[in-house]
Amino acid sequence: xxxxxxxxxxxxxxxxxxxxxxxxxxxxxxxxxxxxxxxxxxxxxxxxxxxxxxxxxxxxxxxxxxxxxxxxxxxxxxxxxxxxxxxxxxxxxxxxxxxxxxxxxxxxxxxxxxxxxxxxxxxxxxxxxxxxxxxxxxxxxxxxxxxxxxxxxxxxxxxxxxxxxxxxxxxxxxxxxxxxxxxxxxxxxxxxxxxxxxxxxxxxxxxxxxxxxxxxxxxxxxxxxxxxxxxxxxxxxxxxxxxxxxxxxxxxxxxxxxxxxxxxxxxxxxxxxxxxxxxxxxxxxxxxxxxxxxxxxx
Amino acid sequence: xxxxxxxxxxxxxxxxxxxxxxxxxxxxxxxxxxxxxxxxxxxxxxxxxxxxxxxxxxxxxxxxxxxxxxxxxxxxxxxxxxxxxxxxxxxxxxxxxxxxxxxxxxxxxxxxxxxxxxxxxxxxxxxxxxxxxxxxxxxxxxxxxxxxxxxxxxxxxxxxxxxxxxxxxxxxxxxxxxxxxxxxxxxxxxxxxxxxxxxxxxxxxxxxxxxxxxxxxxxxxxxxxxxxxxxxxxxxxxxxxxxxxxxxxxxxxxxxxxxxxxxxxxxxxxxxxxxxxxxxx
Amino acid sequence: xxxxxxxxxxxxxxxxxxxxxxxxxxxxxxxxxxxxxxxxxxxxxxxxxxxxxxxxxxxxxxxxxxxxxxxxxxxxxxxxxxxxxxxxxxxxxxxxxxxxxxxxxxxxxxxxxxxxxxxxxxxxxxxxxxxxxxxxxxxxxxxxxxxxxxxxxxxxxxxxxxxxxxxxxxxxxxxxxxxxxxxxxxxxxxxxxxxxxxxxxxxxxxxxxxxxxxxxxxxxxxxxxxxxxxxxxxxxxxxxxxxxxxxxxxxxxxxxxxxxxxxxxxxxxxxxxxxxxxxxxxxxxxxxxxxxxxxxxxxxxxxxxxxxxxxxxxxxxxxxxxxxxxxxxxxxxxxxxxxxxxxxxxxxxxxxxxxxxxxxxxxxxxxxxxxxxxxxxxxx
Numbered sequence: 001x002x003x004x005x006x007x008x009x010x011x012x013x014x015x016x017x018x019x020x021x022x023x024x025x026x027x028x029x030x031x032x033x034x035x036x037x038x039x040x041x042x043x044x045x046x047x048x049x050x051x052x053x054x055x056x057x058x059x060x061x062x063x064x065x066x067x068x069x070x071x072x073x074x075x076x077x078x079x080x081x082x083x084x085x086x087x088x089x090x091x092x093x094x095x096x097x098x099x100x101x102x103x104x105x106x107x108x109x110x111x112x113x114x115x116x117x118x119x120x121x122x123x124x125x126x127x128x129x130x131x132x133x134x135x136x137x138x139x140x141x142x143x144x145x146x147x148x149x150x151x152x153x154x155x156x157x158x159x160x161x162x163x164x165x166x167x168x169x170x171x172x173x174x175x176x177x178x179x180x181x182x183x184x185x186x187x188x189x190x191x192x193x194x195x196x197x198x199x200x201x202x203x204x205x206x207x208x209x210x211x212x213x214x215x216x217x218x219x220x221x222x223x224x225x226x227x228x229x230x231x232x233x234x235x236x237x238x239x240x241x242x243x244x245x246x247x248x249x250x251x252x253x254x255x256x257x258x259x260x261x262x263x264x265x266x267x268x269x270x271x272x273x274x275x276x277x278x279x280x281x282x283x284x285x286x287x288x289x290x291x292x293x294x295x296x297x298x
Numbered sequence: 299x300x301x302x303x304x305x306x307x308x309x310x311x312x313x314x315x316x317x318x319x320x321x322x323x324x325x326x327x328x329x330x331x332x333x334x335x336x337x338x339x340x341x342x343x344x345x346x347x348x349x350x351x352x353x354x355x356x357x358x359x360x361x362x363x364x365x366x367x368x369x370x371x372x373x374x375x376x377x378x379x380x381x382x383x384x385x386x387x388x389x390x391x392x393x394x395x396x397x398x399x400x401x402x403x404x405x406x407x408x409x410x411x412x413x414x415x416x417x418x419x420x421x422x423x424x425x426x427x428x429x430x431x432x433x434x435x436x437x438x439x440x441x442x443x444x445x446x447x448x449x450x451x452x453x454x455x456x457x458x459x460x461x462x463x464x465x466x467x468x469x470x471x472x473x474x475x476x477x478x479x480x481x482x483x484x485x486x487x488x489x490x491x492x493x494x495x496x497x498x499x500x501x502x503x504x505x506x507x508x509x510x511x512x513x514x515x516x517x518x519x520x521x522x523x524x525x526x527x528x529x530x531x532x533x534x535x536x537x538x539x540x541x542x543x544x545x546x547x548x549x550x551x552x553x554x555x556x557x558x559x560x561x562x563x564x565x566x567x568x569x570x571x572x573x574x575x576x577x578x579x
Numbered sequence: 580x581x582x583x584x585x586x587x588x589x590x591x592x593x594x595x596x597x598x599x600x601x602x603x604x605x606x607x608x609x610x611x612x613x614x615x616x617x618x619x620x621x622x623x624x625x626x627x628x629x630x631x632x633x634x635x636x637x638x639x640x641x642x643x644x645x646x647x648x649x650x651x652x653x654x655x656x657x658x659x660x661x662x663x664x665x666x667x668x669x670x671x672x673x674x675x676x677x678x679x680x681x682x683x684x685x686x687x688x689x690x691x692x693x694x695x696x697x698x699x700x701x702x703x704x705x706x707x708x709x710x711x712x713x714x715x716x717x718x719x720x721x722x723x724x725x726x727x728x729x730x731x732x733x734x735x736x737x738x739x740x741x742x743x744x745x746x747x748x749x750x751x752x753x754x755x756x757x758x759x760x761x762x763x764x765x766x767x768x769x770x771x772x773x774x775x776x777x778x779x780x781x782x783x784x785x786x787x788x789x790x791x792x793x794x795x796x797x798x799x800x801x802x803x804x805x806x807x808x809x810x811x812x813x814x815x816x817x818x819x820x821x822x823x824x825x826x827x828x829x830x831x832x833x834x835x836x837x838x839x840x841x842x843x844x845x846x847x848x849x850x851x852x853x854x855x856x857x858x859x860x861x862x863x864x865x866x867x868x869x870x871x872x873x874x875x876x877x878x879x880x881x882x883x884x885x886x887x888x889x890x891x892x893x894x895x896x897x898x899x900x901x902x903x904x905x906x907x908x909x910x911x912x913x914x915x916x917x918x919x920x921x922x923x924x925x926x927x928x929x930x931x932x933x934x935x936x937x938x939x940x941x942x943x944x945x946x947x948x949x950x951x952x953x954x955x956x957x958x959x
Contacts, residue, residue, distance in 0.1 A: 103924030110918025440808035
């Protein structure tokens, strides 16, 4: 494989890497602050994408305006889910919380055709495909389309902001405390309810953005748009490990890049090989690449 | 080289025999050391526990008592040193080689500092789990509830009810241990140890969370159990009153090292022990 | 009030009589007497067999065209899905292990059955045996993996395995026919000794239904027995506290393997039944949503009681295929069924975390309490 093909593959991967990183981050954010594996991540995101597509197709609203509305709606949806459902529940086990997210998948999947109809809705690229960045390096020419570039920039900006916030803001400190131990954090005065509400809202926002960007490359929005991304999001999480916030991001990058590289050689068995490799890595590092084992004191 | 291959062969055959202990010694620690990365939790600890006695292991917080405990019961594998055990049949075993779920086979049972009971089973069923490996009926009989299984269950049940009665827990037999008073839960753990006709019972801070009156009662109970069930009792404890009151031998450790071992009176006079506990005179 | 009493006494006597008949014949009482109410409802064996007989009667009615054929299909599908859920019930409810790979194994069962029936002349029951043996091997493999990888990581790794299987279904086109699905033809016979020259009991949908009922009831009984046996108790101990279990002599390795083996065996038996009943299998049926639905059945149904599980399966799989499909409003607005299903799931978990099982157990105790009160009134 030549350097040129490698680099071009990397460029082609940027789009998926960005949205996968965003989705994985949303998953780990919710997981670490409320011990919930959010199976509804994809469906909540798709809801946001549907809003944008609907506004675009039916009301001819500009896509960028639609983007803002869509992400705000996703943000609110996350907020509502945490405050109206999780807060009101009786004592929940982690499996119970998983089941609620599953119920949400069904609920939203049923709601979507009722609101938006059953046909896929058109959604365009945020930046027309014709506008792409072309450059040459060491005599070989490379291309990256505008939409992918925008997606990458947005992902980098948002994730950097998120990590800076985690490290330097009061909210970030609260998140890390809650992630470490919710009970103790609560006792130390961290407003854990606010933390989880904000986390869910942010996760909604980030997920919605990811879905809208992704839908642009597919061309239309339909219910199962984000299913594949969600599955890969969970894989990125276990690959990187649930113990850190940056683990899943690294996992996302690795899965996308290696997936595309392997896909170049053998596109039929690409998935099997990638899944197999993840399994092997987990056998060697059972808590993910960056995971930490907690020894229970007996 | 020869000894190694004999050991390997023994492991294969399921025997973990080793140099014999004298008859009056039931448990022996030889230069036991436990390291966690750079931290040495137990440092070259050696002592013997005599058959039939009540032996106490004391030490200030962080001394490594629970680590010793876990090394004996194989929840941790010792970094070096040996733990040897001599059953009443006269064969001495090297516990280091025994898997944690096989410890019960040698007649050793333990309790837990953080009470570990099965919430989803009734108290009676909790005791019955101990009997799992004593059932001769296999999976097939379990699937079909063959008469053989039912007979065995009935016998197990009887034994469990007897033990619960002995400890005054009969009224709890059909309820889940969840939500019961802490003292009762500790007694249930004790009942559980008796189900396997143990030769050595190891108690992890049995007096933790009990008030003076309850500790009194516990002391009497431990004596009764030792006498009625013919077992040796090894307890790890923080409560001086209990230890000095019922133990015939006391071993004091600090930072994983042995401070002294002897009768309660001797230990109370031991200068090193006093320093470790009280910070000098 | 009097009528109610007489009705109750009648049911009492009828159940009691049926129960003791079966008890004398081959049925054993429940080994662990959780509560005297268990006796009131009669032996569990009787309950399950009665359920089976109900299904048989329904199918016979269907044969005579007194009931719509699609209704019967609903029940057939329900039983198959319940079998998968039973395996998962043991795995999650007793061994305490999470797995999202169930769908892949059911799918594997369908494809192996389809392939072996089409390409070889092996008798049908031998094909079933091969499926079971394969399941045992795979269950052991996953069991060993579970010793190394735990909790959430294990759940997602099993999802990985499931996706690998689906990928195989799609891409090994020469064996599986890829996305076009694998069809079984001609119809197999249940007792198929071609070399001896006789085949009988052709497995048409109607006949296959009867076979499914038999397998279903047998598995219900076996599961009930297992969960009320020392093995069931050992598993619960392992699930609640590994340390306590090990102290009590329970080998975590052994029971984890057992959990996975059983779950996989049930899944592949269901796959076998599926392929013969529906005659075709498609790779897309075996994705994550099927695994999540099975998880939902066990969580909604609860892990304490097999009837809870059966009702849970009915709610997730049966409600749609058996009830709502016949109400025009729901057929037109199929989104609403899914929406209601989701809302129901959320509400059950929010307010009734023990699932339907918890509901059943609480109901039993309420009835017992009333009986005691009545008894006290009569005697006191």
